[in-house]
Every structure is written in C-alpha cells, then in structure tokens.
Amino acid sequence: MLRPVVLALAVLLPALTGIAEAQNRDLRTVFTAPIAIERSEPVTEIPIDFRFGKLFIAARVNGEDSEFIFDTGSPTILSRALADTLDLVTIGQNTGVDANGTAVTMDVAIAASIELGGVRFIDVPVLVFDYSGVDPGGCIFTGGVIGSEILPGSAWRIDMQRMTLGIAESTDVWPAAEDGIRTPLHDFGYPHAPVIDYSVGDISDRALFDTGSPDQVALFARVAEHESVLDGFVDGSVMRGRGYEGVSAGGSGDLEPLIRATLSDFRAGSHQLGPVRASVRGVPPTLLGAGILDRQIVTLDYPAGQVLLAARSEPAEARREAGYGVQAIGGEVRIMRVFDGSHAASAGLEPGARVLAIGDRSLTSETPETQCDTVRWLLDGFDPADAQSLLVDGEEGPVVINVPATE
Structure with missing residues (x-):
C-alpha cells in the first residue's frame, strides 16, 4: 500500500x-x-x-x-x-x-x-x-x-x-442535515476563496470550491496521473480527446490533451462523495465545481471554518456529454474540443475548425448585436449532444458534417 x-x-x-x-x-x-x-x-x-x-x-x-x-x-x-x-x-x-x-x-x-x-x-x-x-x-x-x-x-x-x-450570521438558522457531511474550510487570505481537503486513490490534497467551474470535479493533471487514481477510473467511463480547456480573462489556453472520467472514489475530507464525473485540468489546483450542486446543497460556513454538504432530495438529471464543444472567439465560432471515438470525431471534426453554420442558423455575424445573439444561443440554446448538421470551413471550401446525437 x-x-x-x-x-x-x-x-x-x-x-x-x-x-x-x-x-x-x-x-x-x-x-x-x-x-x-x-x-x-x-x-x-x-x-x-x-x-x-x-x-x-x-x-x-x-x-x-x-x-x-x-x-x-x-x-x-x-x-x-x-x-x-x-x-x-x-x-x-x-x-x-x-x-x-x-x-x-x-x-x-x-x-x-x-x-x-x-x-x-x-x-x-x-x-x-x-x-x-x-x-x-x-x-x-x-x-x-x-x-x-x-x-x-x-x-x-x-x-x-x-x-x-x-x-447568515451562522448556520444555526438552518436545520442540520442528519446525513450531512462536515469537513474543514481553509481560508488562506485574500481573496478568501474556500479550500477543502480531499482525497482520491492514495492522493491527499486540497481543492478549491469554485462555482465558476461547470464540472463536478476538475482534477489537477499531476493527481490524475497517479497510479492509484488511474486505477479508480470506472471502466468504460474514460473519454480522451484534444482541445482547449476554456476561455478565461487572459483568453483561451493552448491546445491540450483532454480527459474525462468517472472516479469511483472521491472524498471530501474523509467523507465519500464518489462516484463523481471529473475532467482533468493542466494547472493547479483541483476544483470542486458547480456541477456538484446538481447533487449537493453546499454551505460555506466561514465563522465556524467548515463546509457542509447535504444531499439534495431531488438531484438534477444527469447531463449528456457531447463528443465535441463549440465557442465564439473573435467574432468566429470554432470547434473547441473533440473526444476520440465520438460521433463528432468519426464525422471528421477537428479542434480549431471554423463553423459557418449549424443547421439553418448562420454563425457569420456582421454586428456586435448579432454576434452576442450567437454567443448566447451557443451557451444556452444549442446542445451539441443533439443531432446536428455543421457547415465547417474546410481547406477546399465549406463542408457539411453531420454529427449524430449522443446517446
């Protein structure tokens, strides 16, 4: 051991x-x-x-x-x-x-x-x-x-x-959950972001509770590479691909290998939260993201220095994971990520490719207003897990790529 x-x-x-x-x-x-x-x-x-x-x-x-x-x-x-x-x-x-x-x-x-x-x-x-x-x-x-x-x-x-x-001034105003989880909350000073202890496999570390991350868990790559963590990936759950982790204040990151997997064993402090769905991120720290709110009510109790997690009585429905993602960048829409073995990969989509249209919706906008309409539609109205017909700018001109729905 x-x-x-x-x-x-x-x-x-x-x-x-x-x-x-x-x-x-x-x-x-x-x-x-x-x-x-x-x-x-x-x-x-x-x-x-x-x-x-x-x-x-x-x-x-x-x-x-x-x-x-x-x-x-x-x-x-x-x-x-x-x-x-x-x-x-x-x-x-x-x-x-x-x-x-x-x-x-x-x-x-x-x-x-x-x-x-x-x-x-x-x-x-x-x-x-x-x-x-x-x-x-x-x-x-x-x-x-x-x-x-x-x-x-x-x-x-x-x-x-x-x-x-x-x-609230304290958690005394709320009824305590009988089967809730309590684990220490660490505050390392400005900007006072909430940090908790976690463990996975033989790794013990600290994670940032980050509601800006959409994942249940975004696992730091050095942790994900450990043998005991790899052994905890649920069989058949691993998705590998290439793409960009996302866009932040400094712009998009570099093209990177991407990994998603279900962790059978993930603990907040000493308490089991797994199985959880995790992505792997190249920069530290590990994140416990907003995706965990689909299953848990989270209380950050700063006065008592603790984090409380209570299982929701009505968990949100599991989200379908598409084999690719798109995003508007610089007035254009680009393929941000493609996962191996997905319908998108089989259809020929590549990270970085420019998308000219999805279905009958043109994505080549001329004004800031129409560009923002496209951005908001891509973020909140478009589901890449549905069957889609994409018009992509190829080397020899526009090419239609049909991507079946994710099961």
Whole structure:
C-alpha cells in the first residue's frame, strides 16, 4: 500500500504592481483589511438564476443595481462599464493569473458598498476589467463577478434545488442535515476563496470550491496521473480527446490533451462523495465545481471554518456529454474540443475548425448585436449532444458534417 501523497496547494496573494500616489494607499493593506458587514436580519435569501453554465445573482454596488456571476473561485471583478458608471477611482493595479495560468493585470478600486438582499458589505476592494475584449464576456457579463473576498464573516448556503443563495450570521438558522457531511474550510487570505481537503486513490490534497467551474470535479493533471487514481477510473467511463480547456480573462489556453472520467472514489475530507464525473485540468489546483450542486446543497460556513454538504432530495438529471464543444472567439465560432471515438470525431471534426453554420442558423455575424445573439444561443440554446448538421470551413471550401446525437 502506498503512503498518501500530499501535494501542497499554494494560495498566494497576487503580485501588487501599482499604488496610486495621490491617495497614498498601501494595496496590501487594502486587500487584507477585514470587510465590515451590516445585516437587516440574521439570514437573507436571494434568488439564483442558472444560465450559460453560470450562477447569476442580483446585487447593488454603490447604489447601482446590476446582475453578476457568483463565482467563489474568483475575486470580485466589476465590468469596466459599471466601474465607469460609478465613477470609481483607480487606486492601483493587481497582476494575478487566470484559470489557464495566464498573467492578467487589472485596475484596483474600492466599492463603498455591495448589497446582496439585506446584507451590506462595506469598503470592498474590487478589480476592474473590460470584459468586452474577451469572448464571450462582453455578451454575458453585465456587472461582472461577485467573488470570494466578501465570504468571510458569513455562512453561505448554495441551494440549486430551491435556486437560492442564503447568507447568515451562522448556520444555526438552518436545520442540520442528519446525513450531512462536515469537513474543514481553509481560508488562506485574500481573496478568501474556500479550500477543502480531499482525497482520491492514495492522493491527499486540497481543492478549491469554485462555482465558476461547470464540472463536478476538475482534477489537477499531476493527481490524475497517479497510479492509484488511474486505477479508480470506472471502466468504460474514460473519454480522451484534444482541445482547449476554456476561455478565461487572459483568453483561451493552448491546445491540450483532454480527459474525462468517472472516479469511483472521491472524498471530501474523509467523507465519500464518489462516484463523481471529473475532467482533468493542466494547472493547479483541483476544483470542486458547480456541477456538484446538481447533487449537493453546499454551505460555506466561514465563522465556524467548515463546509457542509447535504444531499439534495431531488438531484438534477444527469447531463449528456457531447463528443465535441463549440465557442465564439473573435467574432468566429470554432470547434473547441473533440473526444476520440465520438460521433463528432468519426464525422471528421477537428479542434480549431471554423463553423459557418449549424443547421439553418448562420454563425457569420456582421454586428456586435448579432454576434452576442450567437454567443448566447451557443451557451444556452444549442446542445451539441443533439443531432446536428455543421457547415465547417474546410481547406477546399465549406463542408457539411453531420454529427449524430449522443446517446
């Protein structure tokens, strides 16, 4: 029996590269200062909307109402358009890395208040980013992202069965689940992202609970390569292919080998969550993603330093996995990934190929408005698991490729 292997998860304060001389603020102090919280009542609930594979919530920043993606794996990032509307003053710049490991520099400002229902967070450091320059951000990001630096000081219950986000002083306001899981929550400082212990095979490590990831689990490649983890892949569940892991603030990553598999053994702390469906990602850390919310109600209890997981009484239906994926990039629609042995691979689709039309819908847009219509349709109206006829730009001209439905 191999001894457990522990891979250290480095959670570092991003490099701080600029200070506004006029205000003479030390950015490290700005990022690490506790955020004051005002509550109109001990517990409040706000609705969650699920679109484009993301969790959307309404919030008010400095008195301005807008819609935001709720992303526990990110700091709070306001869109440039909203920041300009609010006349926010830049106090410096921050350089960090996005989900693909690419360095990204953003302006830093202070939001005097961020209100979620009856909860008000005061003097919140926020990053500012122009989403219009990144696909598909300009079409789906209105206010930006509400992220993890406001999480300390509250218990947060994410219940996608009821489609609500609960915010409370403590978990005492909610009934305890008889068969629920409790495991430690680690907070390594700004941006205070929730980190939990996990183990798979003979590997013990720490994972980021990231509602910005659509997967149940996104397993760091070094973990996935371990013999004891490979032995835990359920027979017949492995899908291998090539493609791009996704688009983040710094753009799309490189063309990479892709792996999906079902893990028979995955534990949150010492508690069994498996079997879980996992993808493999090239950059650390391992992520416990929003896909787990299909099966679990998750509570991030920062005051008590614990994560609570309770099985939903009505789990969501299992999602069909298509053998390929598409995305709008730079005004064009491209094949982002293709898995070996799939109908898409057999039909001849290749990662990077430009798609001119799907069925009778043209994807060659001329205006920003029609481009955003295409982006939103691809994210929320198009299902590659259905039978599709794709018009692809080939070496000798357009080629029709028919892809049967995924069973």
